[in-house]
Amino acid sequence: NAGVTQTPKFQVLKTGQSMTLQCAQDMNHNSMYWYRQDPGMGLRLIYYSASEGTTDKGEVPNGYNVSRLNKREFSLRLESAAPSQTSVYFCASRRAGGAGTYGYTFGSGTRLTVV
Amino acid sequence: AQSVAQPEDQVNVAEGNPLTVKCTYSVSGNPYLFWYVQYPNRGLQFLLKYITGDNLVKGSYGFEAEFNKSQTSFHLKKPSALVSDSALYFCAVRDDPGNNDMRFGAGTRLTVKP
Numbered sequence: 188n189a190g191v192t193q194t195p196k197f198q199v200l201k202t203g204q205s206m207t208l209q210c211a212q213d214m215n216h217n218s219m220y221w222y223r224q225d226p227g228m229g230l231r232l233i234y235y236s237a238s239e240g241t242t243d244k245g246e247v248p249n250g251y252n253v254s255r256l257n258k259r260e261f262s263l264r265l266e267s268a269a270p271s272q273t274s275v276y277f278c279a280s281r282r283a284g285g286a287g288t289y290g291y292t293f294g295s296g297t298r299l300t301v302v
Numbered sequence: 303a304q305s306v307a308q309p310e311d312q313v314n315v316a317e318g319n320p321l322t323v324k325c326t327y328s329v330s331g332n333p334y335l336f337w338y339v340q341y342p343n344r345g346l347q348f349l350l351k352y353i354t355g356d357n358l359v360k361g362s363y364g365f366e367a368e369f370n371k372s373q374t375s376f377h378l379k380k381p382s383a384l385v386s387d388s389a390l391y392f393c394a395v396r397d398d399p400g401n402n403d404m405r406f407g408a409g410t411r412l413t414v415k416p
Contacts, residue, residue, distance in 0.1 A: 191345070218402060227311075229392060230346075230406040237402055245403060277345055290336055291404070293345030 189213050193278050193294035200268040200301045208263040208297050210278030217283040219261035220245075220291065221253060223274040230277065236261055238283075268301045275299070304329040304397040308407035315383045316415055323378040323410045325393030334396040335376040336404070337367055339389050346392060352376060363387070383414045 194209045212219065217238045222230040232245030236255040250272060252264045261280075265272060275298050279291040306327045315321045327333055334353055338346040350361025357369045367378045378391060393407040 220402070222406075227408055229308075229408040232403055232405075235402045243402070246405075279345075290338075290348035290351055291346070293338075293347070295343070295345045 191278055191280055191292050191294035193276075193297050195297060196295070197298050198300070200265075200299065202269060202301060204268050205264070205266050206268065207265075208276055208278075208299075209260070210262065210294060211260045212278075212280040212292070213259065214280060214282065214292065215258070216280035216292070217258070218281040219255065220279040220281075221251075221261070221263045222277045222279065223247065223272075224277060224296075225274050233263065233276075265299075268299075270301045273299060273301045304333070304395045304401075304403075304405050306393050306395045306405055306407040308391075308393055308410045310410050311408075312411050312413070314413045314415065317385055318382055321380050321383040321387070321412065321414070323391050323393075323412060325376045325378065325407060327374050327376060327393070327395045329395060329397035331397050333374075333376075334398075335367075335369065336394040336396075337361065337365070337376075337378050338392045338394065338406075340392065340409075341389050349378070349391075383412075385414050385416055388412055388414045 191212045220235045221233040231247045234253040236242045239258045254262045275296045278294040282289050336351045337349040340346045352359045352369045360366045390409045392409050396404040
């Protein structure tokens with residue numbers, strides 16, 4: 188019962204460096220999401236993938252790119268990291284059907300610091 | 303666009319007392335409302351949801367939430383708080399089943415003291 192697995196758990200980057208956050212789910216969920224969590228602001232949607240082969244921008248997509256590699260995997264890439272991207276990043280997934288009423292399953296997060 | 307507000311950053315209650323964590327929402331259509339809980343260094347966990355039907359929704363760990371359409375609220379409640387309920391609680395809303403942009407509140411930190 189792995190659920191949603193995120194790697195790495197912690198990362199420190201220098202300004203301008205690039206990195207990819209990995210996310211994989213083993214529940215055969217169709218939809219996957221990337222959120223960032225900042226103090227006092229809750230979770231904000233960066234990008235999502237409603238199904239394999241599709242991706243769409245969320246509320247705060249600037250500075251990020253995503254890839255839905257297959258049904259299981261959804262990665263988030265920072266091409267040129269900035270201190271404003273210091274945050275905790277969460278990946279989530281949701282099963283299809285239920286008229287969109289199912290809740291999300293979240294990973295345990297990646298704590299990213301950009302110095 | 304949909305939005306949700308959690309007016310209290312922090313809620314403190316004594317163990318055994320009832321607890322309420324407040325949430326108000328704004329949507330253009332019918333709301334799909336959710337509560338999640340986050341324990342330290344963990345991802346969010348689903349607690350309960352309101353889609354349609356009875357205004358009182360029961361969820362995990364003895365929590366329940368009351369949907370009030372006239373007040374656009376969806377407050378989380380528990381009759382008797384436990385120390386282990388101490389965590390960060392998030393309310394979330396979606397205005398359409400096909401809308402993938404679910405909006406979360408800023409979170410309320412609940413502390414239950416022995």
